[in-house]
Amino acid sequence: MTKTADVHVALRGVSRVYPASAGHSSVHALGPIDFGFRRGEFVGVVGPSGCGKTTLLEIVAGLTAPTDGTVEFEGRVVRGDVPDGIGVVFQEDASFPWLNVADNIAFGLRRAGVDGAETARRVDYALGFMGLTDFRRAYPAQLSGGMRQRVCIARTLVLRPRLILLDEPFGALDQQTRLLMGEELLRLWRETGATVMLITHALDEAAMLCDRVAVMSARPGRFIGEVLTGWPRERDSRVVSTPGFGDLTGRLWSLLRDESRKALGMA
């Protein structure tokens, strides 16, 4: 593993069991997992449906407590609260229906007390790169699912978090938009030096965006392998047409195939 000084997030023996509830026995959703994110690293997480990816993200964010083990963020154990400096884009639509697009994006900035001029500048920039400039006064109800997801991505990124956790952020987007949004994410990542954890079900997206892709097993999710992409920091969506690209997605799939069959009960 990496030198301790470089480690931005460290998971040690993390696991999660959801207790039994009415009509349902307890679910061992995750782990145990040991894992480290280097500062400024772009890490992908792929795994079969229901293997505990969202659970893992919520534990890293401090939204859910692990049943066992600890998470350290910037050298401090995460416990109870979400630490400052973490941004999360959730799998579901989390836009605020009572605010228009611009106010949605500015929400966190205003709460953080960023001044008006700077807020306006960052919101304009985000509207631009998310392709939402013409919709700044529209309400979420007037947008498509993909546009709402972009609002949520923008709302998180304008805060310039040091750790960005993304739970299938491009799930509602079409392939072209997905590639271009991915490029914008890469650019922001390069400019801010943030650490990124990207959960995705699209293997090509993981292979294109990440430095390293971790593969999870069927539930209870554990890390069963990882693929290093070896891309330079300066990269964009055109890496998909380089000769090595197909090999990367191929390696991811060969790690995943058996686990996905298991998850679907096809064993």
Place this chain on the structure above:
Amino acid sequence: MSRAGLLRLLVIVLLIGGVEFLCRIGIVDRFTMIPPSEMVASLVRLVGTADWFWPDVTYTLRNIIVATCMSVVGGFLAGLAVHALPRLRRVLDPLFSSYYSVPTFVLYPLLIVVFGIGPLSLIVMGAMFGIVAMIVATLNAIDRVPRVLLKVARVARMGSVSTALRLKLPAAAPHLFTGLKLGVAYSVIGVVAGEFILATEGIGRRIAYSYNNFDNATMYGMLVLILMLVAVANSLLQGWERRLHRRWYRR
């Protein structure tokens, strides 16, 4: 106006017209009820001539407004608190759902003993009557706030007060209208009925007084006034609700 709206108007006109007809041909005698047209005429006359009219109306309106604010704001805050304590909620839920089967007005004499004959007793009566509807509506409304929004609040490191006011309140707003409308209606009923039972001023007390003096013109005139007040308040709220819903939900 929509087709349904037109039909609704037609139903109302037919009903009022029917009552007017029954009164005019004498099937309903004048000691029981005067024709609706005369009720309105009587109200118009009272506005111009009765020296008690504006003092009584402002007295009642003020009490209704204060009682409504107390039941709506108090109900929302109490709802928030109970929602945050699931155990307390399990204890209280059956009490809330049986609250309106209790004849709250039997407590009015007790209120008079405690607060005296005056606005305070009436306001407490109105607020007590309305608050539970608002609490129940708040609980249901917050249940319907998507969990992911509460996660967003935690990631934004919002405290519980700012989460309540800046996230739960707006997110729950469209579903709070049920409570708001009931809260207004119940507060009106509580205040007017309290005045009706025992008070020194107010619309309700004026109605009771005219009833005891066989003054049907005044009694029905003031009844029409109350109906109009409630109808106006309700349609304002309804319009507001519709505007919010149109903005928030698809198409």
